[in-house]
Amino acid sequence: MYGRHQWRRRFRANACRWTAPRESILDLLGRTRGHLSAKDIYLSLQPTFPGLGLATVYRTLELLHRLGIVQKVTSSDGQGRYQLRSVDQQDHHHHLICSRCGLIVDYRDFVREELELVKKTEDALAKKYNFVIQDHSIEFLGLCEKCR
Amino acid sequence: MYGRHQWRRRFRANACRWTAPRESILDLLGRTRGHLSAKDIYLSLQPTFPGLGLATVYRTLELLHRLGIVQKVTSSDGQGRYQLRSVDQQDHHHHLICSRCGLIVDYRDFVREELELVKKTEDALAKKYNFVIQDHSIEFLGLCEKCR
DNA sequence: GCTATTAATGATAACCATTATCATTATCAA
DNA sequence: TTGATAATGATAATGGTTATCATTAATAGC
Structure with a gap:
């Protein structure tokens, strides 16, 4: 760090x-x-x-x-x-969010596959829609253990 | 409709x-x-x-x-x-958002690949973190043509 | 190490999207 | 038709964020 x-x-x-x-x-x-x-x-x-x-x-x-x-x-x-x-890419993660209580869980499962797809999509979108892509966000919304 | x-x-x-x-x-x-x-x-x-x-x-x-x-x-x-x-699944899309002016572009590129991965991830996360998954969101943030 | 420049700060007022309140109105099952 | 009550509209309240402005402090140049 x-x-x-x-x-x-x-x-x-x-x-x-x-x-x-x-x-x-x-x-x-x-x-x-x-x-x-x-x-x-x-x-x-x-x-x-x-x-x-x-x-x-x-x-x-x-x-x-x-x-x-x-x-x-x-x-x-x-x-x-x-x-x-x-700093390290190893820690890249996405989010699992409880829509009831707002709990945010960082998950690191499938991140490698996700990032492959993200990279591919990013390039295509930047070109097609003439955007400068700064960031991405992948989130799953649901109910956590307590709120379900 | x-x-x-x-x-x-x-x-x-x-x-x-x-x-x-x-x-x-x-x-x-x-x-x-x-x-x-x-x-x-x-x-x-x-x-x-x-x-x-x-x-x-x-x-x-x-x-x-x-x-x-x-x-x-x-x-x-x-x-x-x-x-x-x-109503129809064909229209499923994700978002490309301008972080400056708030413009939202719906894109439908790579949605098939994305949804495959989403399904796989959803199942795994639901089991691992004991969530009921209700929805997902894939967004790219950046600057649009006008704001770049 | 001084000092001038000016970015940064803290206190607080303003802003703005959203939510709560409450008296009134409109829907709909019986 | 009517009674129960869900829904509405007006508006006050809430709460996160931003703007304002006088004051303080970091940095470059000497």
């Missing part, structure tokens, strides 16, 4: 400053498995960083998303959730 | 009443290609149905979604968009 030095360099390269809020948010994302909402992050950092503002969390997440550092999932309730984009 | 008699029967079977707002919304969805937001629908019906309330549009869309009549896409700007679920 990246350390603060690498992050700092990456920020500099994009004319962005390396600040305490950004470091603490990246740090939290780095040591958290799941998908965090802006409020999750805001509340989690409250004890160690009481001065942090919610607006800064949003701004930082948007920046990280723009830089391709963070992956954004808009769940069906319209709330954005964020996760560090893993 | 369904006519009002079929819809009416389907509503009755679910203890739902057949009303003017519901008929007009279904009618509009039936003769519109793209994905409509609640406000789109509200504004489109304003001339022919001035009394229609926005809340009713939301309630109707939620009902149609619950009944499986309508497909919902939550775009990355957090706005819900709705489309009549097509």
